[in-house]
Amino acid sequence: MKLLVAGLAWCLACCTGWSQVWAQTSDLPASASPERGRALLMQRQDTGCILCHQIPGLPVGGALGPSLHGLAQRSTPAQARERIADARRLNPQTIMPAYLSTEGLHNVAQRYRGQTVLTPLALDDIVSYLFQPDTTIP
Ligand code: HEC
Structure with missing residues (x-):
């Protein structure tokens, strides 16, 4: 009986562990590129991420x-994606820009009206960089 309980507990631990790993990696499409993500994160003009955040492997940030160090320990790719897409959904008072939304924005320059800052693919690229195993980030 004891053995059965131990076996069950082990199996449960093992399965939840695996499903977590699976959930983490399956959040992102295979086409997402951490290299493109890094380039996007570096752009002060277009994304501005490093104006506000310190990011592993990138020059000093704001x-x-x-700091986005250790992000994988406190968030899943899906959660990070949701925040970057529109941080107001998680914190209505946020100062972080909404990168995948055109709702409720004011004073948008004519040529950018109706456009999101990032495309869904670019957002996946960024998230894939942020969730690279830390060992690959200098
Ligand atoms: C104007 C400053 C600003 C800019 C620009 C900005 N952020 Fe943020 N970001 C914040 C703040 C402040 C928070 C903390 C949560 C909040 O206040 O909404 C945050 C939170 C986050 C979080 C969650 C961090 C955690 O510890 O869980 C992630 C991920 C993130 N930002 C990614 C990005 C990315 C990627 C970009 C660029 C595409 C970006 N941010 C641009 C200000 C900014």
Whole structure:
């Protein structure tokens, strides 16, 4: 009986472990590219991420937002994606721009009206960079 319980517990631990790994990696399409993501994160003009965040493997960043070191320990790719897409959904008072939304924006320059800052693919690229195993990030 004891053995059966231990076996069951092991199996459960093992299965949840695996499903977590699976959930993490299956969040992103295979086409997502961490190299493109890195390039996007570096752009001060287009994304501006490093104006507010310190990001692993990138030159010094700003401190208006939290450091993104260790992000994988406190968030899943899907959660990070949701925040970058429209941080207002998680924090209506946020200062972080909404990168995949055109809702409720004011004073948008004529040529950018109706456009999102990032495309869905670019957003996946960024998330794939942020969730690379830390060992591959210098
Ligand atoms: C104007 C400053 C600003 C810019 C630009 C900005 N962010 Fe943020 N970001 C924040 C703040 C502040 C928070 C903390 C949560 C909040 O206040 O909404 C945050 C939170 C986050 C989080 C969650 C961090 C955690 O510890 O869980 C992620 C991921 C993130 N930002 C990614 C990005 C990416 C990627 C970009 C560029 C595409 C970006 N941010 C651009 C200010 C910014």
